[in-house]
Amino acid sequence: MDRPADNTRERILRTATRVFAEKGYNRASVREICQAAGANGAAVHYHFGDKISLYREVLRPAAELTEIPDELRADDTPLRVGLEAYFRPLRTLANDRQMPHMHLLFMREQMQPTGMLTTGWSDFFRPRxxxxxxxxxxxxxxxxxxxxxNQLALSLIGMGMMLFLKPDIVQAFAPGLTRDDNALEATLQRLTDQATVLVEMEAERRQQH
Structure with a gap:
């Protein structure tokens, strides 16, 4: 029986993320997900429709991560404003305890593609x-x-992903960076400042050649 104090939909979603990551889409069953989530067997149908729709919802955070901020499209966006807009979705995802499961899930998508990500990992993020x-x-x-x-862009992306999407590494070396919301925001602002300096240095390097 569902626990009324809990949000059944969110509980199923969290559990599905873990089960899909651990077993892969084909081996994971709706029954297993519902049992692990403490929900009745009809809950997935009620909240998501079917297994494939549940899987799409599990992948939604990654899809949102690939959305391009409006600030990057505008020609008149100041450098620092655009960089902060680029990094902020990563900072938001850092609060998501499901991120380790999401990493494993995407690794599975590369080895055992379901077709939900119709292109490879690189093409999935290429537009951004x-x-x-x-x-x-x-x-x-x-x-x-x-x-x-390209090197500069990959360096900036790597900086953001390491700080916000690799919690195990951050916890091992500098747990204070992501300790709470205030720490995360401070980390975001420092990252944006550091990224701004890197871009300005590249601009200066080009002017000297």
Whole structure:
């Protein structure tokens, strides 16, 4: 029987994320997910429709992560404003305790694709990466996305993902960075400042050549 004090839909979603990550889509069953979530067998149908719809909902945080902030599209966005807008979704996801399961889930998608991510991992994030590169081009006075711009973009992405999406590593080396919401916000602001300096250095390097 469902526990009335809990949000059944969210409980099923959290449990499904873990079960799909541990077993993969094909081996995970709706019955198992409902039992582990302490929900009755009809709950998935009521809240999500069917197994594939539940799986889509599990993948939604990653889909939201690939959305391109409006600030990166606008030609007149200041450098720091655009970078903060780019990093903020990562900071938001850092509060999600499901992130370790999401990492495992995406690894499974690469090895055992379900078709839900119709392209590979790189193509899934490519539009966001390319938009970041175009934003960097504007602020580095670069006419094309060359190797240096790609390297800069990948470096910025790596910085953000390491700080906000690798909780085990952060906890091992610097747990204070993500201790609470205030710490997360301070980390975001420092990251944005550091990223701004890197972009400004690349712009200066180009002017000297």
């Amino acid at each position: 990466h390319e938009q970041l590169c175009r934003f960097l081009c504007r602020h580095c006075h670069a006419e094309v996305i060359d190797d240096a711009i």
